[in-house]
Amino acid sequence: MTSADPSTPFPVLRTARLRLEPLDDCHYDGLQHLNSMPEVMRYISGRPETAAETVAIIARVKDNWRTFGYGWWAFIDHASGQLIGAGCIQHLARDAANPLEIGWRLLPATWGQGYASEAARAMAGHAFEVLRVPRLLAVCNQDNSASARVMQRLGMSYRGIERWYDIDTSVYAIEREAWLARAALN
Numbered sequence: 288m289t290s291a292d293p294s295t296p297f298p299v300l301r302t303a304r305l306r307l308e309p310l311d312d313c314h315y316d317g318l319q320h321l322n323s324m325p326e327v328m329r330y331i332s333g334r335p336e337t338a339a340e341t342v343a344i345i346a347r348v349k350d351n352w353r354t355f356g357y358g359w360w361a362f363i364d365h366a367s368g369q370l371i372g373a374g375c376i377q378h379l380a381r382d383a384a385n386p387l388e389i390g391w392r393l394l395p396a397t398w399g400q401g402y403a404s405e406a407a408r409a410m411a412g413h414a415f416e417v418l419r420v421p422r423l424l425a426v427c428n429q430d431n432s433a434s435a436r437v438m439q440r441l442g443m444s445y446r447g448i449e450r451w452y453d454i455d456t457s458v459y460a461i462e463r464e465a466w467l468a469r470a471a472l473n
């Protein structure tokens with residue numbers, strides 16, 4: 288069972304099937320399990336994450352929440368209480384001079400059920416409606432069609448190929464006005 292410290296000052300987001308908890312030490316086991324799976328990391332770093340890397344990432348993310356007020360969330364399945372994925376609003380390439388990106392990853396057993404898009408809508412809604420950011424980008428390996436489909440379902444438009452994270456990525460973008468216009472239709 289995973290649960291965040293209820294005293295956390297950072298935003299917990301809720302969807303029909305998920306609770307998005309700002310990533311914290313309590314998520315270590317679930318995150319290490321997720322990030323050590325080759326299928327999950329195939330189009331990200333291309334290799335499983337080590338335990339030490341997961342510890343370092345949680346420390347960095349906690350720092351980002353304190354510094355920026357956004358970062359990574361753990362996706363907790365209401366039904367099981369388990370961490371089934373993670374996602375973020377963060378600066379591309381972890382550089383505050385770069386635009387903000389939205390990102391996601393899920394345990395393979397949960398693919399094909401709409402969880403990533405459900406969590407992505409909650410994270411984007413928070414970014415545009417609460418943080419009032421002007422624009423979100425998303426980038427993926429050009430072969431990562433499943434992730435590109437999440438971007439398209441979110442209403443993002445293809446912007447071209449750009450080099451991020453040392454690879455030539457497909458880049459998608461959505462402006463705040465476009466998000467709000469879509470939200471008004473739903």
Ligand SMILES: CC(C)(COP(=O)(O)OP(=O)(O)OC[C@H]1O[C@@H](n2cnc3c(N)ncnc32)[C@H](O)[C@@H]1OP(=O)(O)O)[C@@H](O)C(=O)NCCC(=O)NCCS
Pocket residue numbers: 326327328330331390391392393394397398399400401402403404405426427428431433434436437
């Ligand atoms: C990228 C990733 C999160 C996409 O996961 P996903 O399950 O395909 O995406 P969603 O959760 O949005 O699910 C959408 C799929 O579920 C289907 N689905 C089933 N039930 C659904 C429901 N109730 N609601 C919505 N979609 C549903 C949709 O038809 C869609 O299928 P399709 O893509 O074949 O058309 C997943 O492939 C992953 O974790 N990959 C490894 C990590 C990674 O590469 N992350 C991205 C880095 S850029």
